[in-house]
Amino acid sequence: MGQTDITNPIQDxxxxxxxxxxxLAYPSALKWNKNAQLLDAINIDLDKPGKSIGSxxxxxxxxxxxxVPDTNKFFLVTIHNGEIDKINDLTNKGDSPYPKKEFIKLKDINYDSPQLLKKALKMDSxxxxxxxAKGYNFRLSKDPETNITLMLVIGWNSDQTKMKAAGFNVKTGEYIPPQV
Structure with a gap:
């Protein structure tokens, strides 16, 4: 038989x-520098308006x-349509070094964006x-003061006049009110 017809495989x-x-991004970073570690991650608002963006x-x-911890080395991986689109070494000579405590360990991410979006929708409006800032947006960063890796699920209030966010510890799934 020929090719199998799978409905809408592109979305997946x-x-x-x-x-x-x-x-997806990590191997490019490690190729750039074998000591590269994750600083943060955020989705980019490039989608055309639609009902279910990020839902x-x-x-x-x-x-x-x-x-790279204790250096000013900085590397950005941009992903478009599920594939790496650009890789950029954005190290600037005048930048301060990034302390070790700002980096995120992949093994500490026990809760991913689909799980935390569900939690956010159950508890907040x-x-x-x-x-x-179409649809639901996601940002991952580490709070160097509390040492907690935090994911923000970002959306809007019901009349679209004010952005709202729910924060979660990605290691425990615990809700943490975002500091605004």
């Missing part, structure tokens, strides 16, 4: 969870940032953005 490959995007906890477009 182009949309990535936050952790999938990091896993499955996945996005098509991501920026994943890496650095977060709605998808329509025009700017």
């Amino acid at each position: 490959r182009t949309e990535l969870s936050l952790k999938q995007a990091i896993e 499955n906890g996945k996005r098509k477009h991501w920026n994943i940032s890496f650095g 977060i709605y998808p953005g329509k025009d700017w």
